[in-house]
Amino acid sequence: MSSKLMLGAVACVLVAGAIPSSLPVRAQDREAEIIGLHQLCDRGDRRACVRFGMMIGENRQRHADWRRTHPEFFWWEH
Secondary structure (H helix, E strand, C coil), X not given: CCHHHHHHHHHHHHHHHHCCXXXXXXXXXXXXXXXXXXXXHHCCCHHHHHHHHHHHHCCHHHHHHHHXXXXXXXXXXX
């Protein structure tokens, strides 16, 4: 397993523990995956950047929610 992939997996696990348990399990998994992809993208992983964009763009409401809760992910819009 490459070090980037391992680091991403560890980041997802750590982030998953920080997500409030009031979210449904599937939403928590999705949120952790998106945050992990964003972290990998910040480190230069282009595939993670593409996947992050695809996941955010899949649902307009989710996109709006993410813009509101994570403005640092959308720095170019401010």
